[in-house]
Amino acid sequence: MKKTSRKAAVELPLNEILAGDCIEIMNSLPEGSVDLIFADPPYNLQLKGDLHRPDNSKVDAVDDEWDQFSSFAAYDKFTKDWLAAARRVLKPNGAIWVIGSYHNIFRVGSELQNQGFWILNDVVWRKSNPMPNFRGKRLTNAHETMIWAGKNEDSKCTFNYEALKALNEGTQMRSDWVLPICNGGERLKNEAGEKAHPTQKPESLLHRVLVGATNPGDVVLDPFFGTGTTGAVAKKLGRDFIGIEREEAYRKVAAKRLSKVRKFDKESLMVSASKRAQPRVPFGQLVERGMLLPGEELYSMNMRHKAKVRADGTLVGGPDVSGSIHQVGAQLEGAPSCNGWTYWCYKKDGKTVPIDLLRQQIRAEMN
Amino acid sequence: MKKTSRKAAVELPLNEILAGDCIEIMNSLPEGSVDLIFADPPYNLQLKGDLHRPDNSKVDAVDDEWDQFSSFAAYDKFTKDWLAAARRVLKPNGAIWVIGSYHNIFRVGSELQNQGFWILNDVVWRKSNPMPNFRGKRLTNAHETMIWAGKNEDSKCTFNYEALKALNEGTQMRSDWVLPICNGGERLKNEAGEKAHPTQKPESLLHRVLVGATNPGDVVLDPFFGTGTTGAVAKKLGRDFIGIEREEAYRKVAAKRLSKVRKFDKESLMVSASKRAQPRVPFGQLVERGMLLPGEELYSMNMRHKAKVRADGTLVGGPDVSGSIHQVGAQLEGAPSCNGWTYWCYKKDGKTVPIDLLRQQIRAEMN
DNA sequence: GCCCAGAGTGAATCCTCCG
DNA sequence: TCGGAGGATTCACTCTGGG
Numbered sequence: 001m002k003k004t005s006r007k008a009a010v011e012l013p014l015n016e017i018l019a020g021d022c023i024e025i026m027n028s029l030p031e032g033s034v035d036l037i038f039a040d041p042p043y044n045l046q047l048k049g050d051l052h053r054p055d056n057s058k059v060d061a062v063d064d065e066w067d068q069f070s071s072f073a074a075y076d077k078f079t080k081d082w083l084a085a086a087r088r089v090l091k092p093n094g095a096i097w098v099i100g101s102y103h104n105i106f107r108v109g110s111e112l113q114n115q116g117f118w119i120l121n122d123v124v125w126r127k128s129n130p131m132p133n134f135r136g137k138r139l140t141n142a143h144e145t146m147i148w149a150g151k152n153e154d155s156k157c158t159f160n161y162e163a164l165k166a167l168n169e170g171t172q173m174r175s176d177w178v179l180p181i182c183n184g185g186e187r188l189k190n191e192a193g194e195k196a197h198p199t200q201k202p203e204s205l206l207h208r209v210l211v212g213a214t215n216p217g218d219v220v221l222d223p224f225f226g227t228g229t230t231g232a233v234a235k236k237l238g239r240d241f242i243g244i245e246r247e248e249a250y251r252k253v254a255a256k257r258l259s260k261v262r263k264f265d266k267e268s269l270m271v272s273a274s275k276r277a278q279p280r281v282p283f284g285q286l287v288e289r290g291m292l293l294p295g296e297e298l299y300s301m302n303m304r305h306k307a308k309v310r311a312d313g314t315l316v317g318g319p320d321v322s323g324s325i326h327q328v329g330a331q332l333e334g335a336p337s338c339n340g341w342t343y344w345c346y347k348k349d350g351k352t353v354p355i356d357l358l359r360q361q362i363r364a365e366m367n
Numbered sequence: 368m369k370k371t372s373r374k375a376a377v378e379l380p381l382n383e384i385l386a387g388d389c390i391e392i393m394n395s396l397p398e399g400s401v402d403l404i405f406a407d408p409p410y411n412l413q414l415k416g417d418l419h420r421p422d423n424s425k426v427d428a429v430d431d432e433w434d435q436f437s438s439f440a441a442y443d444k445f446t447k448d449w450l451a452a453a454r455r456v457l458k459p460n461g462a463i464w465v466i467g468s469y470h471n472i473f474r475v476g477s478e479l480q481n482q483g484f485w486i487l488n489d490v491v492w493r494k495s496n497p498m499p500n501f502r503g504k505r506l507t508n509a510h511e512t513m514i515w516a517g518k519n520e521d522s523k524c525t526f527n528y529e530a531l532k533a534l535n536e537g538t539q540m541r542s543d544w545v546l547p548i549c550n551g552g553e554r555l556k557n558e559a560g561e562k563a564h565p566t567q568k569p570e571s572l573l574h575r576v577l578v579g580a581t582n583p584g585d586v587v588l589d590p591f592f593g594t595g596t597t598g599a600v601a602k603k604l605g606r607d608f609i610g611i612e613r614e615e616a617y618r619k620v621a622a623k624r625l626s627k628v629r630k631f632d633k634e635s636l637m638v639s640a641s642k643r644a645q646p647r648v649p650f651g652q653l654v655e656r657g658m659l660l661p662g663e664e665l666y667s668m669n670m671r672h673k674a675k676v677r678a679d680g681t682l683v684g685g686p687d688v689s690g691s692i693h694q695v696g697a698q699l700e701g702a703p704s705c706n707g708w709t710y711w712c713y714k715k716d717g718k719t720v721p722i723d724l725l726r727q728q729i730r731a732e733m734n
Numbered sequence: 735g736c737c738c739a740g741a742g743t744g745a746a747t748c749c750t751c752c753g
Numbered sequence: 754t755c756g757g758a759g760g761a762t763t764c765a766c767t768c769t770g771g772g
Contacts, residue, residue, distance in 0.1 A: 072480060102489035102514070106480065109473025113439060119747075121506045122469035124491045126543050128733055133539060136528040139488045139579075142541035145512075147469070153747090161503045161762095163679035167651030170691060171764070172500060174509035176493045176543070179655070180732065186657070204655040211678055236661075237678060264678060268661035271679045272689075274503070275761065276750080282759095326759060335423040339760050413747050420743090421762045429745050468745060494744090499763040502748035507764080511745075548744060551767055566745050742768075749761080 012219060015235070017243040017251050017258075022223035025244050026085035034089045034242070035158070035218035037096040038209060038230045040201060041082065043104050075104065079111045082223060087115055087151060089221065095120070095157040097209055099146045099201070109147050117149040120157065124176045125205060129183075148213070157213070163271035164212045173212070179204045188227050188253055196253045197227045206233035214239055216269050228254030235261045238269050279366060281359045283325050283340065284313025291358045298325075298344040299352055305332040307344070315344075325355075379586060382602070384610040384618050384625075389590035392611050393452035401456045401609070402525070402585035404463040405576060405597045407568060408449065409434045410471045411442045420501050429565045433613070442471065446478050449590060454482055454518060456588065462487070462524040464576055466513045466568070476514050484516040487524060491543040492572060496550075515580065524580065531579045540579065546571045555594050555620055563620045564594045573600035581606050595621030603632040648726045650692050650707065651680025658725045665692075665711040666719055672699040674711070682711075692722070 011030050018025050086096060096117065098108050112119065123146040130142040150157045164173035182202040190196045206229050214220060216238040222230035225243035227250055234241040235258060245251045286292045287309060294311040307317035307328050315328040322328065325340025333343075341359055345352040378397050385392050412434055418426040436442040453463060463484065465475050479486065490513040497509040517524045531540035549569040557563045573596050581587060583605040589597035592610035594617055601608040602625060612618045653659045654676060661678040674684035674695050682695040689695065692707025700710075708726060712719040 102476070102486050105489075106473045106476025106514075109469070110477045113473065119469050121508065122472075122512070123506065124493070124510055124543065126491070126493070130541070136539075137526055139490065139515075139531070140539045140541040141488065143491055143543050145489070147473075148506075156750090159504060160679075164506075166679040166681045166691065167649060167655065169647070169649035169651065169680075172503070172507045174497070174507040176491065176510050179652075203657060204652070207655045207678075264661040267683065268675060268677045270677060270683075272681055280751090280759080324759075333423065336417075336419060337423070337758095337760075339762085341760070410745055411747095412745065414745095415747070418746060418748060419762090422741095424742075426746070426748095427743075434745085468747095470745085470747065496744080496765040498744045498746070499765090500746080500748060501763055502746095503762050504748045505746090508746065547766080550744065550765095554744095562744090737772090739771090740769090743766090744764105749759100751759080752757090753755105 012240075013242060014219065014240040015231075015242075015258075017225060017228070017231070017245055017254055019245065019248070019251060021246060022244040023081050023085045026082075026089050026221075026223060029089050029242075031088055032091050032094075033219065034221045035091055035094055036210075036214050036220045037086050037090060037094070038206065038220060038222050039082075039086065039096065039098045040199065040222075040224050040226065041079070041098065041100065041104070041108070042224070043101055043199075072107065076107055076111065079104075079107055080115075083108075083111055083115055083117075086221075086223060087117065090151045092151060093156045093158075094151045095149065095155065095213055096151075097146055097148050097213070099125070099144055101141070101144050105145045105147070112147060112149050116152060118151075118153040118155065119147060119149045120159075121148045121175050122146070123148060126176055126178045128178055128180045130181065146209075158215055158218070160212050160215075160271055162274045164208070166272045167208065167211065173208075177205070177208060179208075182229075188257060190249070190253065197250060200227050201229045203229055203233050206230055207237070210234060210237050210239060211271065225254060226250050228257050231258050232261045236264055238263055238266070278363060281362050282313065283355075285362065286355065286358050287311065287313050289362075291361075292346060292355070296346065298346055298355065300329070300332065301343055301345060301354070303352075307332075379607075380609060381586065381607040382598075382609075382625075384592060384595065384598070384612055384621055386612065386615070386618060388613060389611040390448050390452045393449075393456050393588075393590060396456050396609075398455055399458050399461075400586070401588045402458055402461055403577075403581050403587045404453050404457060404461070405573065405587060405589050406449075406453065406463065406465045407566070407589075407591050407593065408446070408465065408467070408471070408475070409436075409591075410468050410566075411436050412468075412470055418501065426498075426501070427562075427565070431565060439474065443474055443478065446471075446474055447482075450475075450478055450482055450484075453588075453590060454484065457518045459518060460523045460525075461518045462516060462522065462580055463518075464513055464515050464580070466492070466511055468508070468511050472512045472514070479514060479516050483519060485518075485520040485522065486514060486516045487526075488515045488542050489513065490515060493543055493545045495545055495547045497548065513576075525582055525585070527579050527582075531575070534575065534578065540575075544572070544575060546575075549596075555624060557616070557620070564617055567594050568596045570596055570600050573597055574604070577601060577604050577606060592621060593617050595624050598625050599628045602628045602630060605630055648729050649680065650722075652729065653722065653725050654678065654680050656729075658728075659713060659722070663713065665713055665722065667696070667699065668710055668712060668721070670719075674699075 125144045127142050133140045182200045188196040219240045220234045221242040223244045225245040231241040231243050292309050296309045297306050299306050307315040316322045317328045317332050321331050326338050329338035329340045329343040341356040344355050414428050492511045494509050500507050549567045555563040586607045587601045588609040590611045592612040598608040598610050659676050663676045664673050666673050674682040683689045684695045684699050688698050693705050696705035696707045696710040708723040711722050
């Protein structure tokens with residue numbers, strides 16, 4: 001761990017719910033100290049009158065005071081201010097996720113781009129059990145949109161490709177996620193038995209976000225903490241969280257919820273890693289260690305080319321064709337690049353085997 | 368039919384492809400004369416270097432001159448101008464559909480709202496066969512977003528609720544549509560056998576839009592006509608169209624295409640109706656949804672082996688034994704393959720129950 | 735004519751370390 | 754900071770050609 005991050009960690013109020021306005025509080029936190037922000041800002045819903053189901057029961061609409069904005073201009077100013085404060089507390093390689101609906105997400109997305117955030121993906125949360133459209137005047141509003149953006153164009157954001165691929169049973173995770181809405185036992189109730197928050201997000205959604213975009217020990221900030229879904233999942237997954245919430249009622253519910261959450265054991269938090277994380281093995285080492293001999297011939301995967309190993313770990317593939325395993329492979333194939341480890345094979349007991357097997361052998365010994 | 372609409376219909380250049388800049392041409396058309404606009408504007412992709420597939424083949428990038436803008440400001444001005452012209456030609460109860468990706472859709476959506484359009488839904492086109500993310504650095508970009516908006520807040524826009532419900536096998540049409548991308552025989556080629564347009568949209572998509580948002584005899588305008596998918600589907604469905612296209616090559620391809628289209632040609636309908644598949648449930652979803660917890664132990668059917676669940680939906684069955692439920696099962700049994708769904712059980716109230724039960728639960732929810 | 739293996743391809747903001 | 758080299762990375766579908 002680097003000294004700077006250790007220092008920041010000491011100053012940060014970790015695993016707490018901070019009371020107050022998120023813009024003021026974020027501005028009071030040290031600059032560049034947070035790995036990830038997950039934000040579920042007010043949606044600026046402009047509902048006209050009450051909405052009734054066909055049986056005349058009233059739909060419990062999102063009409064709380066905090067969700068009323070007089071105009072797009074006011075909402076835009078609010079968005080601009082909290083995004084700027086959020087950007088300030090992010091580490092240079094930090095990222096942000098914002099969730100919204102068509103009422104607000106276009107304003108948010110535009111402002112993200114205006115401030116220099118770099119959009120990595122927009123992600124659709126496809127609700128498997130949405131509320132139907134009772135009036136039959138529109139399509140069933142069955143999804144919400146999340147924007148995933150880096151602090152800058154060149155931010156090296158965390159992306160656990162292999163872990164998300166594993167979550168999706170071996171094929172790349174797509175930008176559309178099918179997950180149920182939060183209800184049943186997971187949906188928090190207040191003392192009166194009503195839902196404690198109008199837009200509580202499901203933990204499954206946050207699980208995927210945090211597994212994919214953070215590592216254990218990372219600091220995750222949620223400026224609109226609500227009932228604390230972000231904090232609950234962060235705690236379970238061994239990430240630190242900072243929650244900011246203005247409403248006392250929500251803070252109370254969230255605090256109670258978090259006190260009951262336990263972290264998963266360490267082994268289960270390990271996640272499938274990519275090859276990129278493994279130590280580099282120079283091809284020359286195979287020759288030095290006698291696994292391949294100078295003068296020995298290698299064959300291309302497709303058996304169309306061959307090349308000879310030299311004592312210094314380079315290959316010769318013909319007149320004027322020599323260099324690293326990658327360079328010679330690329331040159332023979334007329335390709336811009338080539339992974340020599342998977343391209344070249346050697347003869348072993350009459351069979352042709354990729355040289356990558358020898359690298360794996362060395363890597364195994366290193367553990 | 369009202370007198371005004373009869374008059375406008377006479378003056379309008381119906382079922383033609385107009386050559387030139389869409390802003391100028393729209394401004395030359397009579398005000399308030401069009402029922403629906405479908406627009407597929409440039410996305411402003413801002414691609415940098417080349418991209419290669421893992422097999423070293425080069426991805427044919429969308430690098431056409433018409434998609435180049437010098438800045439967000441330039442793109443915003445373009446958006447503002449064409450949307451204003453579009454709004455002028457719309458009837459008071461007219462509506463617009465705009466399709467885009469995260470590169471441009473937030474700019475478009477904001478400007479729609481700024482000009483007074485009233486968003487009715489955002490609709491996600493979930494591609495059943497998208498291009499993967501070849502470098503494994505992001506999520507597969509598997510969807511595009513359409514915005515459906517009325518000219519005003521109080522526009523009475525056409526919405527054929529029952530027709531869409533029928534297209535969706537009797538249940539309300541949702542805001543996410545699963546449809547394949549345009550390829551195969553539908554994809555138009557030029558004389559050289561290359562794709563005639565880099566971003567041709569599938570007819571199935573337009574079929575749903577026009578069935579849901581127009582009536583026979585309505586006038587549909589497409590200011591970025593391209594190869595004329597909007598016109599082709601409009602003609603099949605007995606709607607009138609107005610196409611505007613700047614590039615002569617596209618106009619020629621579109622004209623040829625349209626000459627072959629016959630009214631009530633039902634091909635595109637078949638595609639959208641027939642696309643139904645048993646949803647795949649990844650094991651990882653059981654973990655995300657908290658049906659199984661990271662750290663929890665699973666037991667083999669025969670009770671000879673056990674394994675621990677990890678946060679990314681993989682199992683650990685011992686040192687150097689980890690991977691999917693299927694892989695770990697196969698490895699522990701020394702078998703070439705294994706159906707993890709029926710092989711693994713979990714403890715529930717003291718009894719061991721196959722995890723497949725949990726999958727069935729999820730599938731049941733999806734219907 | 736049928737089947738199967740292999741090649742081709744799609745709106746994409748797609749690498750990282752070391753010197 | 755920049756340039757060069759190492760080397761990691763793909764899903765669903767269509768079409769073509771050979772047997």
